[in-house]
Amino acid sequence: MAEENWRERLRTWLAEHPPPPEAHTDVAAAQRYQAQLHDAGYAGLTWPKEWGGQGLGAVEAQAFAEESAAADLPTRPFMIGMGMTGPTLVDLGTPEQKRRYLPPLLRGEEIWCQLFSEPGAGSDVASLRTRAVREPDGSWVLSGQKVWTSNAQWADVAAVLARTDPDKPKHGGITMFVLDMRQPGVTVRPLVDMTGHAPFNEVYLDEARVPADGVLGEVDGGWRAATTMLGHERVSISGMRQRRGRGVTSAALTELAQRRDVAGDPLVRDRLADLYAHERVLELFTDRMRQETAAGVPVGARGSVGKLAGALLAHRGVEVAGHVAGADAVAWEVSDDGEGPGDDLALGIASAPAASIAGGTNEIQRSIIGERVLGLPREPAADRDRPFRDAPTGEVDRAAGSHV
Amino acid sequence: MQLVPTSEQDELRSAVRALLDKQAPRAVRATVDDGAGYDRDLWRRLGTELGVLGLAVPEELGGAGAGHVERAILAEELGRALLPSPFLGSAVLATDLLVGLDDRSGLLGALGSGERMAAVAGVLGPAGDVSVSGGGLRGSAGPVVDATDADDLLVVVDGVVHHLDATGPGVVRTPLRSLDPTRRHARVDLDGAAATRLGSLDSDALQRVRDLATVAIAAEQTGVMGAAVDRTVAYVSDRVQFGRVIGSYQAVKHGCADMYASTEQAVSAVRAAAWAADHDPDALPLPAAVARVFVGPAAFAVTNSMVQYHGGIGYTWEHDAHLFYKRAKSDELLSGPPGAARARLAELMKV
Numbered sequence: 070m071a072e073e074n075w076r077e078r079l080r081t082w083l084a085e086h087p088p089p090p091e092a093h094t095d096v097a098a099a100q101r102y103q104a105q106l107h108d109a110g111y112a113g114l115t116w117p118k119e120w121g122g123q124g125l126g127a128v129e130a131q132a133f134a135e136e137s138a139a140a141d142l143p144t145r146p147f148m149i150g151m152g153m154t155g156p157t158l159v160d161l162g163t164p165e166q167k168r169r170y171l172p173p174l175l176r177g178e179e180i181w182c183q184l185f186s187e188p189g190a191g192s193d194v195a196s197l198r199t200r201a202v203r204e205p206d207g208s209w210v211l212s213g214q215k216v217w218t219s220n221a222q223w224a225d226v227a228a229v230l231a232r233t234d235p236d237k238p239k240h241g242g243i244t245m246f247v248l249d250m251r252q253p254g255v256t257v258r259p260l261v262d263m264t265g266h267a268p269f270n271e272v273y274l275d276e277a278r279v280p281a282d283g284v285l286g287e288v289d290g291g292w293r294a295a296t297t298m299l300g301h302e303r304v305s306i307s308g309m310r311q312r313r314g315r316g317v318t319s320a321a322l323t324e325l326a327q328r329r330d331v332a333g334d335p336l337v338r339d340r341l342a343d344l345y346a347h348e349r350v351l352e353l354f355t356d357r358m359r360q361e362t363a364a365g366v367p368v369g370a371r372g373s374v375g376k377l378a379g380a381l382l383a384h385r386g387v388e389v390a391g392h393v394a395g396a397d398a399v400a401w402e403v404s405d406d407g408e409g410p411g412d413d414l415a416l417g418i419a420s421a422p423a424a425s426i427a428g429g430t431n432e433i434q435r436s437i438i439g440e441r442v443l444g445l446p447r448e449p450a451a452d453r454d455r456p457f458r459d460a461p462t463g464e465v466d467r468a469a470g471s472h473v
Numbered sequence: 474m475q476l477v478p479t480s481e482q483d484e485l486r487s488a489v490r491a492l493l494d495k496q497a498p499r500a501v502r503a504t505v506d507d508g509a510g511y512d513r514d515l516w517r518r519l520g521t522e523l524g525v526l527g528l529a530v531p532e533e534l535g536g537a538g539a540g541h542v543e544r545a546i547l548a549e550e551l552g553r554a555l556l557p558s559p560f561l562g563s564a565v566l567a568t569d570l571l572v573g574l575d576d577r578s579g580l581l582g583a584l585g586s587g588e589r590m591a592a593v594a595g596v597l598g599p600a601g602d603v604s605v606s607g608g609g610l611r612g613s614a615g616p617v618v619d620a621t622d623a624d625d626l627l628v629v630v631d632g633v634v635h636h637l638d639a640t641g642p643g644v645v646r647t648p649l650r651s652l653d654p655t656r657r658h659a660r661v662d663l664d665g666a667a668a669t670r671l672g673s674l675d676s677d678a679l680q681r682v683r684d685l686a687t688v689a690i691a692a693e694q695t696g697v698m699g700a701a702v703d704r705t706v707a708y709v710s711d712r713v714q715f716g717r718v719i720g721s722y723q724a725v726k727h728g729c730a731d732m733y734a735s736t737e738q739a740v741s742a743v744r745a746a747a748w749a750a751d752h753d754p755d756a757l758p759l760p761a762a763v764a765r766v767f768v769g770p771a772a773f774a775v776t777n778s779m780v781q782y783h784g785g786i787g788y789t790w791e792h793d794a795h796l797f798y799k800r801a802k803s804d805e806l807l808s809g810p811p812g813a814a815r816a817r818l819a820e821l822m823k824v
Contacts, residue, residue: 323824338819339812345822346766346815353741357476364477374734432723438733439726443706446721 076132082109083140092143096180096223099143103177106142113151113175116159121172127363131356146223150174150181154228157298161286166247170226182224183302184215184248184272185295192433194230195239195292196452196460199274201231201246207281209246211254211274217427221257221270224250228298229274230291235458242457243291245298246279254278264313264419300372302428313420316413317386319345322393325414331393340389347385351378370441373434380431383417383424390414474752475542476744482546488523489550497554504557505654505796511558511590511622519558520587526564527585529685529750530572535582541685541750545692545743552696555796557655559590561807562619565689567591567627569682570634574672580625580636592620592639594661595629596682597808603630603663609643610635610668615660618807621648622657628668632675635668643667653803655796681754684761687808688746691764694772694804695743698736701779701797705729709782725782732778735771742767762818769805769814776801 086105092098106112107121114130116122123129144151155174158167173179190197199213211231221227227248234242248255254277259267286294315321323341326332355375358368390398394414401411425431439445452460478486496515503509520526528543530536537543544564551560563584570593571581583589594601594614601614610628620626626637626644637644643666646659674682706729709720719725746760776798780787787794805811 319822323822326824332824335812335816338824339815341824342766342815342818342822346763346818349763350738350742350767353476353745354738356474357741357744360475360477366477371737373730374737377730377734378738432727435727435730436723438730439720443702443720443726443729443733445706445710445726445729446718448721448723 072128072132075129076136079111079133079136082111083136087140088143093141093145096146099146100177100180102143103147107176112177113155113171116155116171116175120159120167121175122159127359131359131363134359146180146220147174147177149183149220149224150179153183153298153302154181154226156301157228157294158285160297161294163282165282166285170247179225180220180223182218182221182227182250182272183298184218184221184227184229184274186217187214188216192430194295195243196457197230197232197243199229199231200235201233201244201279203233209279209281209283211246211248211277211279213274215272215274216260216270218257218270218272219268221250221272222259222267224257226250227272228285229279230295232457233291234289236456237289238454239452239457239460240292242289243295244288245285245291245294247283247285248274248277248279252277262420263422264416299429300369313416314383314386314424315417316415317383317390317417317421319348319386319389321413321417322386322389326393329393329395329397337392340392344382344385344389347378347382351375351382354378370437373429373437373442376428377431377434377438380425380434383421387418387421390418474745474748476741476748478542478546478744482543485525485543486546486550489519489525489547490553492518492523493550493554493556497556500557501555501655501793501796504657511619511657512556513587513590515556516558516590517587520585526587527568527581530568530581530585534572534575534577536572536585540747541688542744542747545688545747548689548692549696549699549743552693552800553700555655555697555700555793555800557657559592559619559622560693561656561686561689562592562617562623563590565686566593566596566618566682567625569685570596570627570629570674571671573674573678573682574634576671578636578671584625589624590619590622591625591627592617592623592659593627593629594620596679597686601661603628605630605633605635605668607665608667609665610637610663611665613660613662615647616649616651616658617661618656618658620646620657620659620661626661627671628661628663629674629679632679633673634671636671637663637666637668641666651803653796653799655800656803681757683808684757685750687761687765688743688750688757690804690807691739691761691768692743692747694768694801695736695739697797697801697804698732698739698772698775701776701794701801702729702732702736704793705732705779705782712784719782728778728782732775735775739764739768739771759818759821762814762821765808765814766811766818769811772801773798773805 088102089098092102110123113122114125114133118124158170185194187197201209201211203209227250229246229248230243232242233244254275256273258271260269260271261267319341326337331337362368398411398414401409403409440447500512500515524537525547527536528539529541532538568584584591594617603610603612603614623639626639628635643664645662649658651658709725710718712719742764746764749757749760780794780798783794786792
């Protein structure tokens with residue numbers, strides 16, 4: 070059983086090399102641990118060997134997901150690279166781009182972010198307005214504003230979408246670039262979210278430069294690249310147990326119920342069982358999607374089911390937390406180490422909306438399922454099939470007092 | 474854990490579906506509209522032509538020696554077709570009791586061929602007050618699922634399994650009115666009915682029979698859900714109001730997406746529980762309980778949406794939507810209230 074041996078070796082390695090606790094707060098420590106993981110052969114499991122991956126199959130990927138879940142690996146800085154931009158580079162990058170970017174990505178030496186959303190382009194990413202203009206030498210100059218950018222505070226490299234041809238319809242005039250974040254034209258400003266933390270940022274591009282070979286995919290073919298990347302994103306989000314939601318899982322709430330001596334309350338037991346069933350079923354769905362991938366059946370838009378279910382689960386956790394914690398979730402003492410018993414609960418409660426907004430809102434996931442899985446008709450769109458520069462915008466609508 | 478069907482399992486599904494697509498609609502309406510009993514010819518064809526009524530019975534007991542994953546596929550297809558049949562009483566409860574007893578009386582063979590139909594009292598649903606007195610059984614039990622059409626009754630009293638001829642003296646079956654017109658129930662009154670003692674099962678063995686029934690019911694529910702999604706999507710893709718097909722409206726489209734998302738999760742839960750039944754029997758109680766807690770309410774919500782998105786036509790007797798709705802609710806409550814299912818899961822989780 071080659072698979073069992075592989076899993077056994079992994080289990081031993083993880084037991085002998087637990088991540089240092091500071092790796093969750095200190096990005097340099099997380100990077101050192103990622104290099105260790107890579108050296109041991111546990112980074113980029115399914116990626117081709119020639120680009121620094123391990124060339125393994127979905128079976129090992131699933132074993133890794135299962136075995137590493139308990140080890141609590143410090144993956145946050147590498148999430149975008151591993152889950153989204155990396156797989157997209159594997160799919161669409163030139164050999165030169167793969168050689169240049171994939172090995173340092175896998176070793177944690179370069180951290181990635183994804184510059185897609187803008188203040189005026191949220192769910193409708195393709196309406197983005199950041200401009201990319203080609204210089205005579207073939208290089209590009211980018212200007213515009215991006216927002217909700219996770220990990221930009223650490224990022225060395227970004228995958229950025231910009232408009233290269235406003236005379237084409239909106240999806241047709243977009244290009245994806247690989248952008249060096251460490252340059253004068255890039256300004257990163259942290260954005261504080263409703264938990265009080267700043268996991269994401271605003272990013273201002275003011276004549277930021279991209280060399281001629283920095284196009285990922287084709288010029289004006291950025292929408293295809295973006296769709297590829299968003300597909301990877303949904304899969305990666307649904308398979309992820311968010312650290313910040315940890316206070317409102319059935320395991321944490323069961324422990325809390327026992328500590329508060331309410332575990333005998335039939336209502337508490339009822340709600341905990343319901344939460345557990347939903348968690349377990351989502352895990353099984355995710356496992357099934359992994360097995361189908363391994364068997365050659367692409368997950369495709371069905372990845373949205375996992376994303377949607379994960380979001381609904383986060384909100385369900387918040388509801389159950391109330392039954393278990395009662396007023397203990399309202400206010401609590403802080404001990405000398407600066408922590409208090411309600412901290413994890415409060416983080417879980419306040420972060421639940423992230424699950425139903427980030428990476429495509431629940432509404433967008435439902436439209437994806439409805440249209441791409443069930444084949445229902447697309448939403449009517451006022452800006453399709455006409456040059457982007459003539460498309461109605463929020464400003465125009467408000468000035469005219471009506472939609473076009 | 475194998476959550477993706479093999480090609481043999483896909484073939485089994487196609488074979489069952491092909492037969493039911495042709496035969497089930499007529500059988501459904503015969504029972505629903507004319508009160509006809511279960512279609513014995515069709516049941517025999519499932520048993521002999523397709524050989525799918527003893528899938529989970531070991532070969533040494535005369536079965537197909539496949540497993541519960543395969544039986545779950547049959548259950549799903551029967552649910553999808555809403556076939557009025559003694560599946561639960563005969564091919565699940567009675568069959569599993571007999572397998573648990575290692576019974577070699579020949580009854581398993583007769584149930585597996587579809588030649589005879591059986592029902593079980595004292596395992597699912599209210600226990601009743603049946604007791605052993607003298608050489609016979611006395612007392613009442615009910616509702617007993619599928620008892621109306623049964624040839625054989627298995628009555629479990631204090632762990633002892635008794636076999637009775639359902640048409641014999643001292644046995645009175647009174648058909649009950651049921652929420653779901655595609656599944657028939659009866660009250661069974663026994664007045665010194667002659668019974669053969671087949672053997673006894675301890676509480677773990679009886680619990681396994683209940684858990685296996687839970688998996689089969691949940692599988693049936695996923696079939697109901699799948700059919701509800703398919704039929705609803707077809708309807709909202711066709712029905713035009715305000716100049717557009719109604720499936721193009723987000724309120725409807727998103728509702729269909731929720732139906733599909735629930736169904737895909739339910740399918741995953743059932744596959745895991747059925748796999749455990751075959752490959753990790755000691756661990757079966759937890760995944761079976763998870764499947765029941767998740768699938769019960771989810772199946773009803775999906776069929777409720779089915780009626781809703783069909784609008785007025787979905788509320789008529791003539792349309793099938795109400796049959797899905799009633800099957801889903803009755804499956805959800807067959808083994809007791811949903812709260813009891815969650816209480817059992819909390820117990821297994823060691824809350």
